[in-house]
Amino acid sequence: MFSPLIDELMASLRCLPGVGPKSAQRMALHLLERDRAGAERLALSLHKAVEGVGRCQRCRTLTEQTYCGICANNRRDNSLLCVVETPGDVLAIEQAGTYQGKYFVLLGHLSPIDGIGPEDIGVDQLINLLQQEPITEVILATNPTVEGEATAYYISERAKNLNVTVSRIAHGVPLGGELEFIDGGTLAHAFSSRRSL
Amino acid sequence: MFSPLIDELMASLRCLPGVGPKSAQRMALHLLERDRAGAERLALSLHKAVEGVGRCQRCRTLTEQTYCGICANNRRDNSLLCVVETPGDVLAIEQAGTYQGKYFVLLGHLSPIDGIGPEDIGVDQLINLLQQEPITEVILATNPTVEGEATAYYISERAKNLNVTVSRIAHGVPLGGELEFIDGGTLAHAFSSRRSL
CATH class of the missing domain: 3.40.1360.10 (Dna Topoisomerase Vi A Subunit; Chain: A, domain 2)
Known part of the structure; x- marks a missing residue:
């Protein structure tokens, strides 16, 4: 419908989670009409992150260093x-x-x-x-x-x-949750894992 | 919180309309964990679209050609x-x-x-x-x-x-709309712009 480059951009935006055809169109037009600097910055960040970010050697989380900030923290x-x-x-x-x-x-x-x-x-x-x-x-x-x-x-x-x-970790009724609205599985778990006071 | 490159990616993703901090985090982690090819493709599409897409000389719409597909259509x-x-x-x-x-x-x-x-x-x-x-x-x-x-x-x-x-263009009650749920401004306009049958 639009020109090939815009269609391609819309198709590419759909790799983002939760972005369907309508959102992709809105995002593409917004970037091209109003925020080209933001689009260029996003392109660069994506490229740098994909190239640079690997896994922490110790804990497997995403990081661009050999060890992530938490593993490296003495x-x-x-x-x-x-x-x-x-x-x-x-x-x-x-x-x-x-x-x-x-x-x-x-x-x-x-x-x-x-x-x-x-x-x-x-x-x-x-x-x-x-x-x-x-x-x-x-x-x-x-x-x-x-x-x-x-x-x-x-x-x-x-x-x-x-x-x-x-x-x-414990599973049960979340703080601030009302018993009335908690699902049966969670309630059953909360009862079977009860602690004496 | 994460490493600098991931934080930068999350900040950049927020230039997209409707994307707040939580969505940006979800998008960044999704791309890095599961769809690096998609992220690279998106980076390239963004770059190409920002560089290539300008305005149609005749109708001002977004296009990478001198004239858009509709203006060029005889x-x-x-x-x-x-x-x-x-x-x-x-x-x-x-x-x-x-x-x-x-x-x-x-x-x-x-x-x-x-x-x-x-x-x-x-x-x-x-x-x-x-x-x-x-x-x-x-x-x-x-x-x-x-x-x-x-x-x-x-x-x-x-x-x-x-x-x-x-x-x-005409403004009034949309097709399939129920009068009960139409706002007053639209209804008033629909009455003042009524047509004889």
């Missing part, structure tokens, strides 16, 4: 290791601000149906880390989905014979 | 000229599929408060076009906002002395 507690699925999970936990240990990022979860096995989510690297570093507790913070639970279970089984405590 | 009706605010409006009218004339794109509307005057929206170029081409009718299809109405009124005043009919 003031963090080396005895705690939190296992999460994505770099976004690291950010969420960091924003909560209470955890002072280090992380290991799986970059996915076990999903045999998609052909994702333990080697794809770096479980061997995680086990090596547990053997080589002075870690005393592994906190499994994978998502409470079927795949996340299976991943947590698999890692706990693999870590059993090593000299570390394996724990799972 | 089979379109040269006697009709539809004046719209943005290239997106051209697309919307083209998708409706009934209009066979040509277009003139203002790329904006009169807005003295933002310092946008007639010279910024190419009114002189439009008047030149009306004088030089065999146009018999100008259809004003600017948006039914205060600025769009003012722009339509200004253009109709300028075109008065030229030998062309000036018309405005």
Whole structure:
């Protein structure tokens, strides 16, 4: 409909999550009509990030250095290791601000149906880390989905014979949540995991 | 929080309309974790579009050629000229599929408060076009906002002395709309612009 370059830009914008044909059109026209400097800056940032960003050698999160900021930080507690699925999970936990240990990022979860096995989510690297570093507790913070639970279970089984405590973050009624609107699965979990006061 | 390159990418993504900090984070992590080829393609498309896309010499719409596809199309009706605010409006009218004339794109509307005057929206170029081409009718299809109405009124005043009919697209109750849910301004307009059957 538009000229080839604009059509190509719209098609390319659809690689962004949550962007359909209408949003892509709006974005392309906005950039070309009003923010060409922003578009050039975005093109450069994308190129630099794709070229430069790799994985942290220790925790597998996204970083352009050999070790990410958290792994390289000597003031963090080396005895705690939190296992999460994505770099976004690291950010969420960091924003909560209470955890002072280090992380290991799986970059996915076990999903045999998609052909994702333990080697794809770096479980061997995680086990090596547990053997080589002075870690005393592994906190499994994978998502409470079927795949996340299976991943947590698999890692706990693999870590059993090593000299570390394996724990799972608590699941239950979120703070500020009203019981009336909480789903049955969460409520059932909250009851079965109740603690004595 | 993340590494500098990823932070820079997130900041750059916010130049896209409707993208806030959370969406930018999701987009940046999605591209880096799962779609680096898409990110490179997007960077290239952005760069090529910003470098290549200019304005059609005749109708001011976005195109990388001297004349856009519609202006260069000899089979379109040269006697009709539809004046719209943005290239997106051209697309919307083209998708409706009934209009066979040509277009003139203002790329904006009169807005003295933002310092946008007639010279910024190419009114002189439009008047030149009306004088030089065999146009018999100008259809004003600017948006039914205060600025769009003012722009339509200004253009109709300028075109008065030229030998062309000036018309405005109809505003009223949209097809499929229920009277109950139509705003008062639209209803009032639908009544004052009623036609005898």
